[in-house]
Amino acid sequence: MxxxxxxxxxxxxxxxxxxxxxxxxxxxxxxxxxxxxxxxxxxxxxxxxxxxxxxxxxxxxxxxxxxxxxxxxxxxxxxxxxxxxxxxxxxxxxxxxxxxxxxxxxxxxxxxxxxxxxxxxxxxxxxxxxxxxxxxxxxRRVPAVTLMRQLVESGRLGVIRQVRAVYLQDWIVDPQFPLVWRLQRDRAGSGALGDIGAHIIDLTQYVTGQRITGVSAITETFIKERPLPAESSGLAASTGNGSVEAVATGEVTVDDAAVFVARLDGGAIATYEASRFATGRKNALRVEINGSLGSVVFDLERLNELEFYEATGPTAGQGFNRILVTEGDHPYMSAWWPPGHIIGYEHSFTHEMRDFLEAIATGTDPTPSFADALQVQLVLDAVVRSAELGSSWTEVEPTLVTVAA
Amino acid sequence: MxxxxxxxxxxxxxxxxxxxxxxxxxxxxxxxxxxxxxxxxxxxxxxxxxxxxxxxxxxxxxxxxxxxxxxxxxxxxxxxxxxxxxxxxxxxxxxxxxxxxxxxxxxxxxxxxxxxxxxxxxxxxxxxxxxxxxxxxxxRRVPAVTLMRQLVESGRLGVIRQVRAVYLQDWIVDPQFPLVWRLQRDRAGSGALGDIGAHIIDLTQYVTGQRITGVSAITETFIKERPLPAESSGLAASTGNGSVEAVATGEVTVDDAAVFVARLDGGAIATYEASRFATGRKNALRVEINGSLGSVVFDLERLNELEFYEATGPTAGQGFNRILVTEGDHPYMSAWWPPGHIIGYEHSFTHEMRDFLEAIATGTDPTPSFADALQVQLVLDAVVRSAELGSSWTEVEPTLVTVAA
Amino acid sequence: MxxxxxxxxxxxxxxxxxxxxxxxxxxxxxxxxxxxxxxxxxxxxxxxxxxxxxxxxxxxxxxxxxxxxxxxxxxxxxxxxxxxxxxxxxxxxxxxxxxxxxxxxxxxxxxxxxxxxxxxxxxxxxxxxxxxxxxxxxxRRVPAVTLMRQLVESGRLGVIRQVRAVYLQDWIVDPQFPLVWRLQRDRAGSGALGDIGAHIIDLTQYVTGQRITGVSAITETFIKERPLPAESSGLAASTGNGSVEAVATGEVTVDDAAVFVARLDGGAIATYEASRFATGRKNALRVEINGSLGSVVFDLERLNELEFYEATGPTAGQGFNRILVTEGDHPYMSAWWPPGHIIGYEHSFTHEMRDFLEAIATGTDPTPSFADALQVQLVLDAVVRSAELGSSWTEVEPTLVTVAA
Amino acid sequence: MxxxxxxxxxxxxxxxxxxxxxxxxxxxxxxxxxxxxxxxxxxxxxxxxxxxxxxxxxxxxxxxxxxxxxxxxxxxxxxxxxxxxxxxxxxxxxxxxxxxxxxxxxxxxxxxxxxxxxxxxxxxxxxxxxxxxxxxxxxRRVPAVTLMRQLVESGRLGVIRQVRAVYLQDWIVDPQFPLVWRLQRDRAGSGALGDIGAHIIDLTQYVTGQRITGVSAITETFIKERPLPAESSGLAASTGNGSVEAVATGEVTVDDAAVFVARLDGGAIATYEASRFATGRKNALRVEINGSLGSVVFDLERLNELEFYEATGPTAGQGFNRILVTEGDHPYMSAWWPPGHIIGYEHSFTHEMRDFLEAIATGTDPTPSFADALQVQLVLDAVVRSAELGSSWTEVEPTLVTVAA
Known part of the structure; x- marks a missing residue:
C-alpha cells in the first residue's frame, strides 16, 4: 500500500x-x-x-x-x-x-x-x-464495459460486423410530467438523444474501436406541450397532483426519442435508439456487438454481468456465457468485494475518478478526451440534421486536427 | 367433439x-x-x-x-x-x-x-x-404473438409509440459456407431481408395494427464471394471440409444483413434489423413494443413466454411480467398439454393449418391475406430502394385496391 | 434414407x-x-x-x-x-x-x-x-438432459458433489380443486412424490450416474379435504363453478408436497422437492448439478436450453454458458429443425419411441429398464417411510438381483 | 433537510x-x-x-x-x-x-x-x-428483501406454504485452497453453515414471519485436508502457486456444505442449503417463498430485482413479475439514484447503519435483536446436532425468555 x-x-x-x-x-x-x-x-x-x-x-x-x-x-x-x-x-x-x-x-x-x-x-x-x-x-468504467473493450481489442470477437444499441427510459411517458430543464432545448441541447443517446454512441465507439461515419435518423416528440413545473431540478421533478386549477403549459423543444441506422468506419453497420418513452424501461442501456468470431451483450440494469459468445470450439458446447464480472481479475474489481458481491451504478464514477486522478498524478492524458467527446457531439449533430432533413443520409463531420495555438 | x-x-x-x-x-x-x-x-x-x-x-x-x-x-x-x-x-x-x-x-x-x-x-x-x-x-400463430395482438387490440398498451424488432441468425458467418439458393437473388429475391425481415415486418404490423409508411435503410453483404455448393438445399448445406483443391466461387447477390428505421401510420417509430451475421444468434426473432400504458416483449427462442409490463397501479409493484403462455385460456393452447408443458416452433404451423381449414370450412377469408402479404412486399421493396439510394428516406407504396377483373 | x-x-x-x-x-x-x-x-x-x-x-x-x-x-x-x-x-x-x-x-x-x-x-x-x-x-430424452448426461459421463464436471432438484407445480393450490384420482392413494400410489418426484429422482440418478442411498424426508398435505368431482380425469378436472348447493367432500390421501435431503453412492449430497403447491410454478422441473470441475443447470420450462459452467481456463472468462440445445450435433436434434427452432414437451416422447423402436429392432435392451424404475420406486418408498417416521434417516432398500425363474 | x-x-x-x-x-x-x-x-x-x-x-x-x-x-x-x-x-x-x-x-x-x-x-x-x-x-436491508417482507406482511402471498433457500459459493472448490481461519472450527464455529447458512435462515424467517422448529440435516466436508496458509485473512487467501516443496497440511474442521429440510411454526415446510462447493456460484443467495396467493423469488447476485407472482386476476395474464427495485417508493431507494440505476452489495450495510443510527437516536430497539440472532444460532445448532445424529429429526431449542438480572 x-x-x-x-x-x-x-x-x-x-x-x-x-x-x-x-x-x-x-x-x-x-x-x-x-x-x-x-x-x-x-x-x-x-x-x-x-x-x-x-x-x-x-x-x-x-x-x-x-x-x-x-x-x-x-x-x-x-x-x-x-x-x-x-x-x-x-x-x-x-x-x-x-x-x-x-x-x-x-x-x-x-x-x-x-x-x-x-x-x-x-x-x-x-x-x-x-x-x-x-x-x-x-x-466506459463499468467493469463489464471495460471487459468488452478488452475482448474486442484482443481480437476475441474478430472483425466487428454489427452493433445494436438502445438506451431506454420511461420517466416522461406521463403527459402530465412537467416541462423540466431537460425538456428544454436551450438548457439541455437535445432530449433523449444528447442525454442518453450520447452514452451509447460513446460506449459503442469505445468498445468497437470504430467511429460512426454517417446516419439516417428519426427523432420524435410524442408529447408536444407539458405543464410548467412549479420548481424542478432534473429527473426528480413531479407534478403537483390534486391540483384542480388550470396549469400553464409550455412547449417541449427536445426529442422524446431518437432512432437511427449508422455505418462505422471499420465496416460495421448499426442501429441506435434513445428513448424516454419506452414504458417499463427504467435505465435500459443495452448493447450487442457481433463480430466474425464472437459477440458480447451488455445491459446496464444488470451491469455486473456480461454475456460473451465465442464461435470457436465444438458447436455443441457454444452459447452465450454469462460472466459475473466480479472477479479480482476483472477491471477495477480487485478494489471491491469478494466474487459475486455486486457493485452499483455509482461505482462507475469512482472508477472514473480513479483513472482521472492517476492520469493527473502520472502526467498522462486521460480518456475520453474532449476531442473524443467532440466526435460524439458531431454524431449527435448528424443525427439532428438527418432528422431535420426527413431522415436522409447524413455524414458525420470530421473532428479535424485541433491545433493548439 | x-x-x-x-x-x-x-x-x-x-x-x-x-x-x-x-x-x-x-x-x-x-x-x-x-x-x-x-x-x-x-x-x-x-x-x-x-x-x-x-x-x-x-x-x-x-x-x-x-x-x-x-x-x-x-x-x-x-x-x-x-x-x-x-x-x-x-x-x-x-x-x-x-x-x-x-x-x-x-x-x-x-x-x-x-x-x-x-x-x-x-x-x-x-x-x-x-x-x-x-x-x-x-x-402470427405462436400463442404468445397472438396474445400480444389481443393485448394491443384490447387497449392494454394504450397508444403504440415505439417498435423495435430484430431477427438474427448466424448460419452464414463462416466465409466458407457455400453459395446456396438462399444467397442468390434470382432464386430467393433477397437475403436476410426477405427471408427473415419479412417475418418481423408482418409480425409487428399485425400486433400493432399499424403499417409502415416509410423507411431509411442500410443493407450489407459482408462476404461477397462464396464457394459454389456441390449440391445443396436450403439451410442444410455445408462445405466439404478437408478439400485441398481450389473451389469454384460465385457472387453473393443478396444482403447478409438489413437495418432500417421506420415510421408507422399510427404515429409509432421503429427500428428493424434482419441479419444472418449475428454470431451466436440462431433464430432470435425479438420484438419489443412500447405503448403509452404498457409494453410487450417476445423472443422466438423462448416462444412460450411473453413479457408484459403494465404502467398502472402502484409504481412499487410494476415490472415485466413473464407470462408462461401455456394456459388453457391462452390462444390455441387448450388443444395441447397441461400448463407449463411447452410447445415448439412447428406448432405455429399446426395452428396456421387449423385456422386455414376452419376458414375454408366456414366460408370465411383467412388472414394474412395475399393483400396483407403484398403490403409486406412493398415494405421490403422500400427497404431495398432506400438502401440503393444511399439510405435516403423512402415511402412505402400503397397497396392500392385490387379490383378483380 | x-x-x-x-x-x-x-x-x-x-x-x-x-x-x-x-x-x-x-x-x-x-x-x-x-x-x-x-x-x-x-x-x-x-x-x-x-x-x-x-x-x-x-x-x-x-x-x-x-x-x-x-x-x-x-x-x-x-x-x-x-x-x-x-x-x-x-x-x-x-x-x-x-x-x-x-x-x-x-x-x-x-x-x-x-x-x-x-x-x-x-x-x-x-x-x-x-x-x-x-x-x-x-x-431422459429431452436433448438438454441427454447432453447433461454426456457431459458428466465424459468427465467434464469432474467428481459430482451436489445435486439440487425440484419439480414444482401449482395446479391444486386452490382448495376448491376437486378430489381427482391423482389425489387418491389407492389410484395414484402417492401424490406429488410419485407423480413428479419420481421424475427428478430418475433424472438426477441418470445424469450423475449415482444412486440415492438414503433420505430424510418431510411430506405434507396442506389441504386435507376437497370437493368430490362430478367426473374427472387427471389434470383436466375443474370444479363446477356457480354451484350453490353443498358439495360432498372427500379426504386427500396423498402428499401435496415432499421434500428430502439425500446421500448418493458416489459421495454427492442432495436436496429434492416435489410440490403441487408452488404457486406460479407450472411445470418447473429444475436441476442443478455441481461437480469439482463444472456445473450444469436445467429447467424444463426452458427445455431447449442448458446452462453449463466450466471451472477451467482463465477466471475472467468463466460463466454459466447458455447452450441453446438445437444444433444438429446435439442429441436427437438432427431430426428436427434448423438451429434455434425450438422443440416442445411432446418431443421427449418421440425420442423415447425412437429409442424403444430401435432397441426392439436391433435386439438390445432399452433403458430405463424396469429394474431402473424399481430402484426409483425404492427411493420413493424410503421417502414415504422416512416421512412416516418423523423425518428420520432411512436407507433405500437394495434392488437385489432379480432372477428370472 | x-x-x-x-x-x-x-x-x-x-x-x-x-x-x-x-x-x-x-x-x-x-x-x-x-x-x-x-x-x-x-x-x-x-x-x-x-x-x-x-x-x-x-x-x-x-x-x-x-x-x-x-x-x-x-x-x-x-x-x-x-x-x-x-x-x-x-x-x-x-x-x-x-x-x-x-x-x-x-x-x-x-x-x-x-x-x-x-x-x-x-x-x-x-x-x-x-x-x-x-x-x-x-x-434484511437489501431493498428487495425488505419489499418481500412487506408483501408477506400485507397478506399478498396468503398463507406461506413452502420455502426454498440456498446460499451457494465456490471459493474452496480447489483442493489446494489453503486452510484459512474460516475453515477452522475453533475460529469460525462452523463452515458454510454458520457463515452463509445463517444468512438464509435469518432472511427466510424474517420474510415469512415464521420460525424453524425442527430439521433433518446432512453436512459434508468434501476436502478433509488442506495446505496451511503462509498467512491469510478471510476470503482473500490464495495458495503460493509455483511452489515445488512439500506443503504442510492441516485438517478442515468445518463443513463444506450443509443441507436440511425443515418445518416452520406457521405450517410451512422448507429446504435449505449452504455450500462453498457449488462450482460456478459466487454469491448465490437464492430464496423462493410460496404462499397460497402468491410467490416471491430473490437472487442476491441480482439484488436489485424481485420476482413476484400473484395468483389473482385472470389466469391468462399471470406470471412472475420482475420488479426492478429501484423506485423512489421502494424501501431505502429514495436516498439513491433515479429508477433503474442499480445499487450494490455494500448498500445493504449503509441501510443497516441508517436504521441502527435512527434507533439509537429515537430510543427504540433495532432489529434483528440479539435474541433474534440467538434463535438463528439455535437453528444452526439443531442442524449440527441432526447431522451428527445421522440426519435424524432434531427440534430447535426454544430461545427462552431471557431475564435481565
Whole structure:
C-alpha cells in the first residue's frame, strides 16, 4: 500500500443528480484504490447560497461558493469538476482550463458542436502546459464495459460486423410530467438523444474501436406541450397532483426519442435508439456487438454481468456465457468485494475518478478526451440534421486536427 | 367433439425444410383440434422422382408427382400448399387459384412486387367464387404473438409509440459456407431481408395494427464471394471440409444483413434489423413494443413466454411480467398439454393449418391475406430502394385496391 | 434414407393425457427419424366404448377395444404401451410380457415396491426370450438432459458433489380443486412424490450416474379435504363453478408436497422437492448439478436450453454458458429443425419411441429398464417411510438381483 | 433537510472484509440519508499496529488502537461495531455493553449457543438502561428483501406454504485452497453453515414471519485436508502457486456444505442449503417463498430485482413479475439514484447503519435483536446436532425468555 504523498483539491460546480453521484465517487475513490495522490473535496459551487451550503454539508465538501469564477480562480483548487447542465459547460470549462485547472466535464461535452470545438481547442492549449482534461462518459468504467473493450481489442470477437444499441427510459411517458430543464432545448441541447443517446454512441465507439461515419435518423416528440413545473431540478421533478386549477403549459423543444441506422468506419453497420418513452424501461442501456468470431451483450440494469459468445470450439458446447464480472481479475474489481458481491451504478464514477486522478498524478492524458467527446457531439449533430432533413443520409463531420495555438 | 363430415385433400409443392414443417402440421392438426373438416395428405410434388417418392413415404403423403401442373389440376385435390422457393410462388399460386384450389402460400409471397400484385389480383378473383387464399406468416400463430395482438387490440398498451424488432441468425458467418439458393437473388429475391425481415415486418404490423409508411435503410453483404455448393438445399448445406483443391466461387447477390428505421401510420417509430451475421444468434426473432400504458416483449427462442409490463397501479409493484403462455385460456393452447408443458416452433404451423381449414370450412377469408402479404412486399421493396439510394428516406407504396377483373 | 422393411404394431392402453402424448409420438417418430422399423398405431384400449372409439378416431389409431386382455392377446399386436394410472400397471404389464409383447410402461412403474418387484421379475423372464421392456421416464430424452448426461459421463464436471432438484407445480393450490384420482392413494400410489418426484429422482440418478442411498424426508398435505368431482380425469378436472348447493367432500390421501435431503453412492449430497403447491410454478422441473470441475443447470420450462459452467481456463472468462440445445450435433436434434427452432414437451416422447423402436429392432435392451424404475420406486418408498417416521434417516432398500425363474 | 444536531462516535473492531464494508457504510450513511444524528468514524481497532494504522488511514477513521478494551472503555466512543471473527464476538460485545456502548455485532452472533445466550442476557440488561444492540444480518436491508417482507406482511402471498433457500459459493472448490481461519472450527464455529447458512435462515424467517422448529440435516466436508496458509485473512487467501516443496497440511474442521429440510411454526415446510462447493456460484443467495396467493423469488447476485407472482386476476395474464427495485417508493431507494440505476452489495450495510443510527437516536430497539440472532444460532445448532445424529429429526431449542438480572 503506497504512502499517500500528495493531494489534489477538487472544486465541483453543480450539486444535483450528477453532483451527488460525483461526490459519492470523490468520497470513496481513495478509500478503495491505492493511488499516488489523494482527492480532497475542497469546494462546491451552486447559485443558491442556502442550497449549496446544505449540499456542502450533506455531501461532505469542505466549503462552498455561489460563484463558479471564484472557484476556478482560487489557488487552493487543483481540479474542477463540471456537473452543471450542458449550456454552461463551455464557459466554465474553458475558463477553468485557462486558469490552469485540470477539468473533468460531464457529458455531453456541450450543447453544440461550436462550443465543443472551442472546448477542444482550449483543452489542447492547456494540455501543452500539462493541464489535463477528460469528459465524463462514466459507463466506459463499468467493469463489464471495460471487459468488452478488452475482448474486442484482443481480437476475441474478430472483425466487428454489427452493433445494436438502445438506451431506454420511461420517466416522461406521463403527459402530465412537467416541462423540466431537460425538456428544454436551450438548457439541455437535445432530449433523449444528447442525454442518453450520447452514452451509447460513446460506449459503442469505445468498445468497437470504430467511429460512426454517417446516419439516417428519426427523432420524435410524442408529447408536444407539458405543464410548467412549479420548481424542478432534473429527473426528480413531479407534478403537483390534486391540483384542480388550470396549469400553464409550455412547449417541449427536445426529442422524446431518437432512432437511427449508422455505418462505422471499420465496416460495421448499426442501429441506435434513445428513448424516454419506452414504458417499463427504467435505465435500459443495452448493447450487442457481433463480430466474425464472437459477440458480447451488455445491459446496464444488470451491469455486473456480461454475456460473451465465442464461435470457436465444438458447436455443441457454444452459447452465450454469462460472466459475473466480479472477479479480482476483472477491471477495477480487485478494489471491491469478494466474487459475486455486486457493485452499483455509482461505482462507475469512482472508477472514473480513479483513472482521472492517476492520469493527473502520472502526467498522462486521460480518456475520453474532449476531442473524443467532440466526435460524439458531431454524431449527435448528424443525427439532428438527418432528422431535420426527413431522415436522409447524413455524414458525420470530421473532428479535424485541433491545433493548439 | 364434432363428427367429422368432410375432408379437404391437400396437395403440397416442395418437400425441403418448409415441406417437412408443413407436413408435420397437416399430420397433426386434426389430431389435436376439433374442426369441421379433416385434412387429407393426398399428394406431394417435387422435381426429382426418387426424392419426392422418398419424401412422400417419409412424411406421410398418399401419393407423389413431379409435375406441379398435374397436382393443381387434379380433381381430387382441394387445397394447394406452396412450399417452394419464392421464384415459383407466383406461377404456381396463380394457376392453382385459377383451377379453383384454395391456396396456402409460404412467405414471402413473391420475389417481386409485380408478382405479388398479380397474385393479389388472382386471389381477389378467386375469392369472388369462394376460393380462399392465405400467406404463411406462421409466427402470427405462436400463442404468445397472438396474445400480444389481443393485448394491443384490447387497449392494454394504450397508444403504440415505439417498435423495435430484430431477427438474427448466424448460419452464414463462416466465409466458407457455400453459395446456396438462399444467397442468390434470382432464386430467393433477397437475403436476410426477405427471408427473415419479412417475418418481423408482418409480425409487428399485425400486433400493432399499424403499417409502415416509410423507411431509411442500410443493407450489407459482408462476404461477397462464396464457394459454389456441390449440391445443396436450403439451410442444410455445408462445405466439404478437408478439400485441398481450389473451389469454384460465385457472387453473393443478396444482403447478409438489413437495418432500417421506420415510421408507422399510427404515429409509432421503429427500428428493424434482419441479419444472418449475428454470431451466436440462431433464430432470435425479438420484438419489443412500447405503448403509452404498457409494453410487450417476445423472443422466438423462448416462444412460450411473453413479457408484459403494465404502467398502472402502484409504481412499487410494476415490472415485466413473464407470462408462461401455456394456459388453457391462452390462444390455441387448450388443444395441447397441461400448463407449463411447452410447445415448439412447428406448432405455429399446426395452428396456421387449423385456422386455414376452419376458414375454408366456414366460408370465411383467412388472414394474412395475399393483400396483407403484398403490403409486406412493398415494405421490403422500400427497404431495398432506400438502401440503393444511399439510405435516403423512402415511402412505402400503397397497396392500392385490387379490383378483380 | 433406409428402406423400411418391417413394422411393429402398437397397442396402447389408456387415452387420457399420457395417451394423447404417446399418440403424438407414435404418429411422428417414423416421420422424422430413420429407423429400421416402423410403428403402426394399431389398437387403442379404454373402458368406455364410446370414448375410446372417439379417441381412436381423434388420435389416429386403426382400431379400438374396451378389453386390455384382448389387446395383449391379439396376434397382430407386437408392442404394448401402458398409459393407465399406476394401479393397473403391474397387472397389464405382467400379462403383456407373458403374452410375448414388448412393453413400454409409463412411470412410475407401479404404486408399490411389491408390484414393481413382480414386474422386474416378469421383465427378466421375458428378456430371456427376446421380449423388451422399458419404463417411460421421458425426460431422459429431452436433448438438454441427454447432453447433461454426456457431459458428466465424459468427465467434464469432474467428481459430482451436489445435486439440487425440484419439480414444482401449482395446479391444486386452490382448495376448491376437486378430489381427482391423482389425489387418491389407492389410484395414484402417492401424490406429488410419485407423480413428479419420481421424475427428478430418475433424472438426477441418470445424469450423475449415482444412486440415492438414503433420505430424510418431510411430506405434507396442506389441504386435507376437497370437493368430490362430478367426473374427472387427471389434470383436466375443474370444479363446477356457480354451484350453490353443498358439495360432498372427500379426504386427500396423498402428499401435496415432499421434500428430502439425500446421500448418493458416489459421495454427492442432495436436496429434492416435489410440490403441487408452488404457486406460479407450472411445470418447473429444475436441476442443478455441481461437480469439482463444472456445473450444469436445467429447467424444463426452458427445455431447449442448458446452462453449463466450466471451472477451467482463465477466471475472467468463466460463466454459466447458455447452450441453446438445437444444433444438429446435439442429441436427437438432427431430426428436427434448423438451429434455434425450438422443440416442445411432446418431443421427449418421440425420442423415447425412437429409442424403444430401435432397441426392439436391433435386439438390445432399452433403458430405463424396469429394474431402473424399481430402484426409483425404492427411493420413493424410503421417502414415504422416512416421512412416516418423523423425518428420520432411512436407507433405500437394495434392488437385489432379480432372477428370472 | 434536517439540521444535524448530534453525533455518535463509532469505534470499530476488525478491519478485514467486514471492516472495509462497514467503513464504506459509516462513511456514506449520513451523505445519503437524512438522520437525526451523524456517525463519526472515530476509532478503529486491530491487533497489528502497522496494519491497523494503514487501515485507519485508508478507510477514513480518525484514530486507531490495538486494544479493543481501550476502545470500548473510552468516553469518546458511543457505538461499538464488532467485525471480528465469531470467536471473539461474545467477549467484546458483552464488555462493550457493560461499558454502556451501543453495539452492532456482525453475524453469526457467536460461535456457540452458550455464548449467544450470554450475549442476549447482556443485551437485555443493557437495554434496560437505554443501551441498544443489533446483529448485522445485513441482507434484511437489501431493498428487495425488505419489499418481500412487506408483501408477506400485507397478506399478498396468503398463507406461506413452502420455502426454498440456498446460499451457494465456490471459493474452496480447489483442493489446494489453503486452510484459512474460516475453515477452522475453533475460529469460525462452523463452515458454510454458520457463515452463509445463517444468512438464509435469518432472511427466510424474517420474510415469512415464521420460525424453524425442527430439521433433518446432512453436512459434508468434501476436502478433509488442506495446505496451511503462509498467512491469510478471510476470503482473500490464495495458495503460493509455483511452489515445488512439500506443503504442510492441516485438517478442515468445518463443513463444506450443509443441507436440511425443515418445518416452520406457521405450517410451512422448507429446504435449505449452504455450500462453498457449488462450482460456478459466487454469491448465490437464492430464496423462493410460496404462499397460497402468491410467490416471491430473490437472487442476491441480482439484488436489485424481485420476482413476484400473484395468483389473482385472470389466469391468462399471470406470471412472475420482475420488479426492478429501484423506485423512489421502494424501501431505502429514495436516498439513491433515479429508477433503474442499480445499487450494490455494500448498500445493504449503509441501510443497516441508517436504521441502527435512527434507533439509537429515537430510543427504540433495532432489529434483528440479539435474541433474534440467538434463535438463528439455535437453528444452526439443531442442524449440527441432526447431522451428527445421522440426519435424524432434531427440534430447535426454544430461545427462552431471557431475564435481565
Amino acid at each position: 503506497s504512502t499517500v504523498e500528495s493531494e489534489l483539491r477538487v472544486g465541483m460546480v453543480g450539486y444535483a443528480f450528477m453532483g451527488a453521484a460525483h461526490s459519492q465517487a470523490w468520497r470513496t475513490v481513495n478509500r478503495v484504490f491505492d493511488l499516488p495522490t489523494r482527492a480532497r473535496m475542497a469546494l462546491i459551487c451552486g447559485r443558491d447560497e442556502s442550497k449549496v451550503a446544505t449540499a456542502a454539508n450533506r455531501l461532505g465538501w469542505d466549503g462552498h461558493t455561489t460563484d463558479w469564477r471564484d472557484l476556478i480562480n482560487r489557488d487552493d483548487i487543483d481540479v474542477v469538476d463540471v456537473c452543471t447542465p450542458g449550456d454552461s459547460h463551455a464557459e466554465i470549462t474553458i475558463a477553468a482550463l485557462a486558469a490552469g485547472k485540470h477539468v473533468l466535464c460531464e457529458k455531453p461535452l456541450a450543447n453544440s458542436v461550436e462550443e465543443a470545438r472551442a472546448m477542444v481547442a482550449a483543452a489542447a492549449k492547456a494540455q501543452a502546459v500539462g493541464v489535463r482534461s477528460m469528459c465524463g462518459f462514466n459507463y | 364434432s363428427t367429422v363430415e368432410s375432408e379437404l385433400r391437400v396437395g403440397m409443392v416442395g418437400y425441403a425444410f418448409m415441406g417437412a414443417a408443413h407436413s408435420q402440421a397437416w399430420r397433426t392438426v386434426n389430431r389435436v383440434f376439433d374442426l369441421p373438416t379433416r385434412a387429407r395428405m393426398a399428394l406431394i410434388c417435387g422435381r426429382d422422382e426418387s426424392k419426392v417418392a422418398t419424401a412422400a413415404n417419409r412424411l406421410g403423403w398418399d401419393g407423389h408427382t413431379t409435375d406441379w401442373r398435374d397436382l393443381i389440376n387434379r380433381d381430387d385435390i382441394d387445397v394447394v400448399d406452396v412450399c417452394t422457393p419464392g421464384d415459383s410462388h407466383a406461377e404456381i399460386t396463380i394457376a392453382a387459384l385459377a383451377a379453383g384450389k384454395h391456396v396456402l402460400c409460404e412467405k414471402p409471397l413473391a420475389n417481386s412486387v409485380e408478382e405479388a400484385r398479380a397474385m393479389v389480383a388472382a386471389a381477389a378473383k378467386a375469392q369472388a367464387v369462394g376460393v380462399r387464399s392465405m400467406c404463411g406468416f406462421n409466427y | 433406409s428402406t423400411v422393411e418391417s413394422e411393429l404394431r402398437v397397442g396402447m392402453v389408456g387415452y387420457a393425457f399420457m395417451g394423447a402424448a404417446h399418440s403424438q409420438a407414435w404418429r411422428t417418430v417414423n416421420r422424422v427419424f430413420d429407423l429400421p422399423t416402423r410403428a403402426r398405431m394399431a389398437l387403442i384400449c379404454g373402458r368406455d366404448e364410446s370414448k375410446v372409439a372417439t379417441a381412436a378416431n381423434r388420435l389416429g389409431w386403426d382400431g379400438h377395444t374396451t378389453d386390455w386382455r384382448d389387446l395383449i392377446n391379439r396376434d397382430d399386436i407386437d408392442v404394448v404401451d401402458v398409459c393407465t394410472p399406476g394401479d393397473s400397471h403391474a397387472e397389464i404389464t405382467i400379462a403383456a410380457l407373458a403374452a410375448g409383447k414388448h412393453v413400454l410402461c409409463e412411470k412410475p412403474l407401479a404404486n408399490s415396491v411389491e408390484e414393481a418387484r413382480a414386474m422386474v421379475a416378469a421383465a427378466a423372464k421375458a428378456q430371456a426370450v427376446g421380449v423388451r421392456s422399458m419404463c417411460g421416464f421421458n425426460y | 434536517s439540521t444535524v444536531e448530534s453525533e455518535l462516535r463509532v469505534g470499530m473492531v476488525g478491519y478485514a472484509f467486514m471492516g472495509a464494508a462497514h467503513s464504506q457504510a459509516w462513511r456514506t450513511v449520513n451523505r445519503v440519508f437524512d438522520l437525526p444524528t451523524r456517525a463519526r468514524m472515530a476509532l478503529i481497532c486491530g491487533r497489528d499496529e502497522s496494519k491497523v494504522a494503514t487501515a485507519a488511514n485508508r478507510l477514513g477513521w480518525d484514530g486507531h488502537t490495538t486494544d479493543w478494551r481501550d476502545l470500548i472503555n473510552r468516553d469518546d466512543i458511543d457505538v461499538v461495531d464488532v467485525c471480528t471473527p465469531g470467536d471473539s464476538h461474545a467477549e467484546i460485545t458483552i464488555a462493550a455493553l457493560a461499558a454502556g456502548k451501543h453495539v452492532l455485532c456482525e453475524k453469526p452472533l457467536a460461535n456457540s449457543v452458550e455464548e449467544a445466550r450470554a450475549m442476549v442476557a447482556a443485551a437485555a440488561k443493557a437495554q434496560a438502561v437505554g443501551v441498544r444492540s443489533m446483529c448485522g444480518f445485513n441482507y
